[in-house]
Amino acid sequence: MAATMWGEPFGRAARTRRVCATCMHEPLRCALRAGVLILFLAAIAAAGACRRGPAVDATQVTAMPVTGALPTEDPLSALWNRAPEHPAALLPQDVVEPTLAAPGATRVNVRALHNREWIVFRLGWEDATENTLAEIGVTSDSVALQLPVAPGTQVPDPAMGEAGKAVQLLYWKALWQGDAERAAAGQDRVAALYPNATTDHYPFLANPAAKEEMARRYAPAEAAGNPITRPPGASPVQELLAEGYGTTTAAPAQRAIGRGAWRDGRWLVTLARPLDEGDGLARLTVGQKTVLAVAVWDGASRQAGARKMRSAWIPLVLEAAPAP
Amino acid sequence: MARVFNWQLGRAMDYWYPENRPKRQFGAVFDINKCIACQTCTLSCKTTWTSGRGQEFMFWNNVETKPYGYYPLAWDVTLLEALGAQTWDGATYTGRTVFEAAPPGERVLGWMPDGMDYASPNIGEDEITGQVDKGMALTLPQQVWMFYLARICNHCTYPACLSSCPRASIYKRPEDGIVVLDQSRCRGYQECVRACPYKKVYFNPATGTSEKCIACFPKIEEGIQPQCFVNCIGKIRLQGWVNPPARAREDNPIDYLVHVRKLALPLYPQFGLEPNVYYVPPVNVPDAFLVQMFGPDAPAAVKTYRNARHDRTLAGLFALFGSTERTIPFFRISGDEAIALDDDRREIVRVPIYEPLFIRPAEDPARRIIRLNVT
Numbered sequence: 001m002a003a004t005m006w007g008e009p010f011g012r013a014a015r016t017r018r019v020c021a022t023c024m025h026e027p028l029r030c031a032l033r034a035g036v037l038i039l040f041l042a043a044i045a046a047a048g049a050c051r052r053g054p055a056v057d058a059t060q061v062t063a064m065p066v067t068g069a070l071p072t073e074d075p076l077s078a079l080w081n082r083a084p085e086h087p088a089a090l091l092p093q094d095v096v097e098p099t100l101a102a103p104g105a106t107r108v109n110v111r112a113l114h115n116r117e118w119i120v121f122r123l124g125w126e127d128a129t130e131n132t133l134a135e136i137g138v139t140s141d142s143v144a145l146q147l148p149v150a151p152g153t154q155v156p157d158p159a160m161g162e163a164g165k166a167v168q169l170l171y172w173k174a175l176w177q178g179d180a181e182r183a184a185a186g187q188d189r190v191a192a193l194y195p196n197a198t199t200d201h202y203p204f205l206a207n208p209a210a211k212e213e214m215a216r217r218y219a220p221a222e223a224a225g226n227p228i229t230r231p232p233g234a235s236p237v238q239e240l241l242a243e244g245y246g247t248t249t250a251a252p253a254q255r256a257i258g259r260g261a262w263r264d265g266r267w268l269v270t271l272a273r274p275l276d277e278g279d280g281l282a283r284l285t286v287g288q289k290t291v292l293a294v295a296v297w298d299g300a301s302r303q304a305g306a307r308k309m310r311s312a313w314i315p316l317v318l319e320a321a322p323a324p
Numbered sequence: 325m326a327r328v329f330n331w332q333l334g335r336a337m338d339y340w341y342p343e344n345r346p347k348r349q350f351g352a353v354f355d356i357n358k359c360i361a362c363q364t365c366t367l368s369c370k371t372t373w374t375s376g377r378g379q380e381f382m383f384w385n386n387v388e389t390k391p392y393g394y395y396p397l398a399w400d401v402t403l404l405e406a407l408g409a410q411t412w413d414g415a416t417y418t419g420r421t422v423f424e425a426a427p428p429g430e431r432v433l434g435w436m437p438d439g440m441d442y443a444s445p446n447i448g449e450d451e452i453t454g455q456v457d458k459g460m461a462l463t464l465p466q467q468v469w470m471f472y473l474a475r476i477c478n479h480c481t482y483p484a485c486l487s488s489c490p491r492a493s494i495y496k497r498p499e500d501g502i503v504v505l506d507q508s509r510c511r512g513y514q515e516c517v518r519a520c521p522y523k524k525v526y527f528n529p530a531t532g533t534s535e536k537c538i539a540c541f542p543k544i545e546e547g548i549q550p551q552c553f554v555n556c557i558g559k560i561r562l563q564g565w566v567n568p569p570a571r572a573r574e575d576n577p578i579d580y581l582v583h584v585r586k587l588a589l590p591l592y593p594q595f596g597l598e599p600n601v602y603y604v605p606p607v608n609v610p611d612a613f614l615v616q617m618f619g620p621d622a623p624a625a626v627k628t629y630r631n632a633r634h635d636r637t638l639a640g641l642f643a644l645f646g647s648t649e650r651t652i653p654f655f656r657i658s659g660d661e662a663i664a665l666d667d668d669r670r671e672i673v674r675v676p677i678y679e680p681l682f683i684r685p686a687e688d689p690a691r692r693i694i695r696l697n698v699t
Contacts, residue, residue: 096490098515099429135529136517137436175532189529190377193439203375218376221531224508229531246491248511302436305513306490 055084060315061292062086063112063119067321070113070120072272073259080122083111088294090309095159096245100307104298108143108311114318116286120258120272121145121170123294130262131299132178135193139304140175141262142297145271147282147316149241151290158293158313160245168282169240169248170256170271174299176236177260183232236260237271239281245306253277275318284318292316325423328482331569332593332619333417338424340431340487346501350479350539351566351578352553353588355604355642357629358560361387361449361472365552365561369476372540372551378530381442384537385552387474391613393448396441399523400592404616406433410594412620421596422484422521432484434519442526464608471606474560476552477524477537478591478599479503485536488519501600502539510534521595547666548649559646564653566600575654575665577641578602585638587628589618604629640677648673 064083071077088108092100109124123143131141148156149166156165175189182192190197204214216223227238227250237258239251255277260269275284284290295310297303327336328343369385386395394400403422404410410419425433452468460467479496483503486494493509494516496502505516505525510533516525517534525536540550548554549563564578572583581588581602588602605614605622607630614622632638640662644655647664650672654665657677664672687694 094429097426097429097431098488098490101429133529134512134527134532136439136442136514136527138439139512139514188377190380193529197380199380202377203371215376218374218379219528219531220507220535221510221528221533226508226510226531226533228511228533248491302514305511305515307513 057084057086060317061110061112063114063318065319065321066113066115070115070118072120072257072270075122075261075268075270080111083113086110088311088314090311093306093308093310098306104301104309105296108294118272118274119284120270122270124268125296126265127267127298128265129300132174133192134175139299139302140173141299142173143269144169144171144295146293149282155291155313160242163243166241166243170237171240172237172258172269172271176230179232251281286318287320288318290316330598332590332598334415337421337596339482346498348565349501349600352563352601353581354474355560356471356606358558359472359474360558362557363387364555364557368551368555378528382526383445385476387472389449389470390473392451395445396437396523402435403521417594419594423596432488432519436518466608469608478601479539481598484519484597485516485525488515500544502541504538505536507533547651549651554649562645563651575656577652577655586621587625589621589625593619636677643675643677647675
């Protein structure tokens with residue numbers, strides 16, 4: 001039967017319930033889709049098999065333990081079925097101008113897995129177009145996951161933290177992932193934007209020995225070490241710190257990795273980082289209860305910076321492995 | 325929003341940050357009547373600053389023909405239409421600025437151009453306002469007209485780009501008022517591109533940050549004028565320092581043209597940014613067009629300019645345009661010469677106010693021959 005790969009129940013009350021791992025619908029709905037008596041019997045059999053599917057948890061994100069390697073760069077891995085899914089509600093950013101006028105994706109589905117050393121989140125949301133390039137008036141699809149640096153009772157302002165209460169962000173940009181794919185094909189952003197363009201001359205090509213140095217003169221953002229300019233081989237996930245909106249800076253350590261896959265109007269993106277990243281960054285430990293928040297940007301709608309859909313703080317629990 | 329005073333509008337207005345004028349403000353005067361659209365200014369800027377990957381479409385300096393040219397497309401008419409009625413009561417602006425007209429949830433009334441809007445920088449070049457019909461003769465005032473508008477970043481006193489950045493990545497240098505976009509801080513949100521009414525900030529797709537004219541500030545720091553000024557063939561540009569009216573000095577070239585003689589006017593003052601590049605308006609253009617573009621003083625400025633040749637101070641000052649590579653903070657007229665002075669009032673250069681005129685008789689009596697007039 002035709003079913004979306006990661007469909008979700010709409011308009012239901014917030015409760016934990018079982019869904020079929022195969023078609024992601026509740027067992028009875030599986031049966032109705034079948035439609036005729038013979039298939040009804042098959043559906044009953046299927047319903048029996050559906051008891052082992054992942055849950056939808058509307059109250060929190062639970063990072064389930066796994067042993068061995070995590071699907072840190074595989075958003076389509078079967079391992080994700082082990083994690084319950086939290087449908088995080090998004091609202092337009094309206095704390096500071098410029099606010100988001102036309103709302104976009106209203107939900108991000110969050111799952112998490114950990115293996116006591118690394119944690120990986122998978123975020124899924126609807127996006128009609130895949131925007132992996134940015135130019136005038138077009139921005140890149142992005143998603144960010146926010147954690148308080150110091151978990152505890154005094155959670156920071158969910159709008160990018162506040163002075164003295166920092167937040168850490170794992171920020172994935174489709175543009176950076178696109179850069180790696182383009183570089184593998186020997187193409188850069190300008191060639192991808194304007195495939196038919198020719199340029200008569202770049203001054204920095206006149207002197208091969210000084211080419212790199214001269215090219216950087218015309219790219220001051222790179223020469224200045226701006227973290228927004230990343231070499232094509234870098235991870236598409238950047239670690240950032242902030243103490244209030246407008247204060248985002250690159251974290252001292254950049255160990256996060258991840259990968260996004262866009263299909264049929266949906267992004268699925270993994271964000272992974274070590275549990276322990278040292279001082280100054282959010283420390284995650286097994287058995288811990290903390291919070292997280294998410295934000296998404298739709299490149300086709302020119303969303304960037306403050307023009308975003310964002311969530312409130314959501315409880316995050318790192319579940320300990322079951323006793324052997 | 326704070327309240328600040330904008331002398332070009334003759335009133336206070338809203339701005340995102342409180343009033344904070346720099347120690348000295350970069351100021352410039354462009355004489356439109358001398359511009360021939362040779363684009364040497366454009367070339368000099370592009371060779372110096374925007375010859376990198378991702379910068380191909382950028383013209384931090386551009387020259388467009390008015391009324392039918394624009395770069396980017398429709399940059400001024402789009403905003404003029406959105407701003408609503410722009411009315412003046414004498415020297416006081418009674419309409420809305422782009423800050424006062426900001427829609428809810430926005431800091432500035434702006435709009436985001438399309439990539440394709442930058443694809444035709446020469447659109448409308450040399451297009452005149454009407455047909456030239458058979459039998460038409462040259463009259464004054466001219467029946468059809470056009471003029472060239474050379475534009476750089478205006479290094480405004482109240483920049484829309486600066487106020488629109490959520491990260492405060494754009495700042496005004498306190499020593500010279502030049503508006504600079506911090507390339508190490510920008511994260512490519514493009515709010516500045518959207519907000520600038522003059523569309524003089526550009527997004528670089530190769531680096532993912534936005535870039536703009538920097539008034540060649542490394543040259544300014546050495547006391548020399550920007551690239552587009554010193555390379556101008558027509559010598560239409562002069563860079564100096566402009567003061568608010570209360571501090572205007574008669575021996576300061578920019579103050580003299582802007583405040584004392586009211587001959588050099590701001591571009592679209594009604595936007596409310598207090599731009600610091602001033603224009604001597606073209607003399608062959610109808611008043612209504614000039615008033616919309618340069619404010620209510622435009623028709624009087626045209627009259628002043630038509631008489632400039634007979635005004636020793638004005639004629640001498642214009643002769644100093646393009647006479648030296650160095651910034652001219654002060655000047656004086658002495659006899660038949662105009663003298664450019666540095667910050668300590670020491671002479672930079674002196675030029676004759678009027679070029680000497682020699683008339684060669686048609687007949688050469690010594691050789692008993694008629695001289696050919698080969699021109």
